[in-house]
Amino acid sequence: MTSPQTGRNPSFSERKPVLIVIIIELLLLLAVFAAGAVATVKQLDYTSPVLMSFTPMAVVLIIYLTVRRKWGETGFRSLRTIPVLHVKYYIPLLLVLGTIALKGFTELTLTKVIFFVFFTLLVAFVEETVYRGLIFKTLLRRSAMAAVVTSSILFSVTHMLNALSGQSVADTMLQLVYALLLGAVLALLMLKNGNIIPLILFHFIHNLIQFLSDDLQDANTLPYDLFLLVVLVFYCIWLTFSVRTTKRSSSDPGTTGHKVIH
Known part of the structure; x- marks a missing residue:
């Protein structure tokens, strides 16, 4: 069936957005589970499952976005596209980073820092591209609420895999709630500005701080x-209110555009 708006046949992802999201999530979970099984059998360290699963995922994502020319559509845009007045919506992310940095750091070596820079950048690129890029954009065809809620829940569910690495139930539940709320924040920022670059940078720095933190202080981090x-x-709550306000304002014929960063 040809779309009356575009005059072309809708793609499979446009006709079956929910099915596409299910397929993406199942493929990601399958890859992580398979890598985890291999790492367990071979008694590899805790970073091995992610490296074995996320490295080929990153390659596939780069090839797909390049061949299909979907970098911009997925949110990879210049930071200049973010209106100056919207920069304030990213400030609380600095508070989050500052808070987790207060937990302290373990003894650092150049080799360890270099490894975790690569590791966390890999994770940030894959997870943000999948959840705030592909999944979010696919579900946005249904509704903004579906895109924000579903992408956040799936992002949280993926972190249940940490329970398989011996993490306690209490710690896993706390991480699930944290991932759900953080996923919602990032999805709302994506909805607000449509730019995935700040989200990848935040995700990268956030995870880097966590991996370089002092594990001996974990009992005192509650x-x-x-x-x-x-x-x-x-x-x-703030972002949700802001998105709704912006939506109402944009529907006003007298509303003017915002100045962007140069």
Whole structure:
């Protein structure tokens, strides 16, 4: 059936967005589970499953986005496309980064830092491209709410895999809630500005700080974790209100555009 708006036949992803999302999520989980099984059998370290699964995913994503020319559509745009007045919506992300940095750092070596820079950049690129890029954009054809809620839930569910690495149930549940709220924040920022670059940078720095943090202090991090949950709840409320306000304003014929960063 030809779309009356575009005069062309809709793609499979446009006709079956939910099915596409299910396929993407299942493929990602399958890859991680398979890599985890191999790492367990061969008794590899905890970073091995991610490296074995995310490295080929990153290659496939780069090839797909390049061949199909979907970099811009997925959110890979110049930071200049973000209106100056919208920069303030990223400021709470700095509070999140500052809070997790307060947990302290373990003894660092150049080799360790270089490895985790590559590792966390890989994770940030793959997860953001999949969840705030492909999945979010696919579901946005249904509705903004479906895109934000579903991408956030799937992002959170993926972190259940940490339970397989021996993490306690309590820690896993706390991480699920944290990932859900953080996923909602990032999805709302994507909805607000349509730019995935700041989200990848935040995700990269966030994970880098966590992996370089002092594991010996984990027992004392609950106050920080609870504070972050509260911050993320209010952050979600603020962004949701802002998105709705912007939507109402944009429907006003007298509304003017925002100045962008140069």
